[in-house]
Amino acid sequence: MTADDDILRARGLIRVVHDHPEPGIAFQDITPLLADARALRACVEAMVAPFAGRFDVVAGLEARGFLLAGAAAVLTGSGLIPLRKAGRLPAPAARADYVLEYGQASIEVSEDLGAGDRVLVVDDVLATGGTLAAAHRLVAARGASVAGSACLLELDGLGGRDVVPDVHTLIGV
Numbered sequence: 001m002t003a004d005d006d007i008l009r010a011r012g013l014i015r016v017v018h019d020h021p022e023p024g025i026a027f028q029d030i031t032p033l034l035a036d037a038r039a040l041r042a043c044v045e046a047m048v049a050p051f052a053g054r055f056d057v058v059a060g061l062e063a064r065g066f067l068l069a070g071a072a073a074v075l076t077g078s079g080l081i082p083l084r085k086a087g088r089l090p091a092p093a094a095r096a097d098y099v100l101e102y103g104q105a106s107i108e109v110s111e112d113l114g115a116g117d118r119v120l121v122v123d124d125v126l127a128t129g130g131t132l133a134a135a136h137r138l139v140a141a142r143g144a145s146v147a148g149s150a151c152l153l154e155l156d157g158l159g160g161r162d163v164v165p166d167v168h169t170l171i172g173v
């Protein structure tokens with residue numbers, strides 16, 4: 001089985017949960033995909049592949065982005081920077097506010113993201129693009145640069161690609 005076969009299979013492992021977390025939302029649940037060793041490895045490898053050698057650290061978005069970012073960091077021998085929901089970091093150094101498909105939120109980063117760092121931003125889902133755009137602002141606020149962005153899923157019809165045109169995504173739903 002090739003890596004492409006594994007990614008095709010990964011697509012079949014996404015569970016759609018209707019009306020979660022609120023009525024009208026078709027929630028794309030990646031839990032079954034994460035539980036499958038081959039699918040998980042193939043997806044993380046394919047997410048980082050276009051950016052090989054071009055980043056120093058992987059920044060992962062809370063919460064589901066952490067799961068993929070941690071794997072991506074270890075796989076590529078990079079450091080890991082958590083971009084946390086506001087109020088969770090003991091010593092935040094910068095903050096960005098944003099709106100998403102079902103609410104609004106803020107994210108923060110610590111001073112461990114430093115000036116000059118080249119950052120690969122990793123998340124599970126691209127929907128409206130609000131989260132990823134906020135992550136880009138946060139990276140810039142620290143004087144670091146975005147080397148690339150990768151998401152496992154891209155939700156069609158929510159405009160995320162218009163907001164962050166260069167994002168690399170694996171599976172469109």
Ligand SMILES: O=P(O)(O)OC[C@H]1O[C@H](OP(=O)(O)OP(=O)(O)O)[C@H](O)[C@@H]1O
Nearest residue numbers: 062063064100101126127128129130131
């Ligand atoms: O493109 P956007 O419209 O910004 O939406 C994408 C974001 O929405 C979800 O985060 P959420 O904070 O809902 O959930 P989580 O804490 O479970 O990861 C998802 O994990 C992405 O981070």
Ligand SMILES: Nc1ncnc2[nH]cnc12
Nearest residue numbers: 025026027028101125127
């Ligand atoms: N419909 C959706 N399913 C899973 N994660 C999401 N993040 C934003 N919208 C989402």
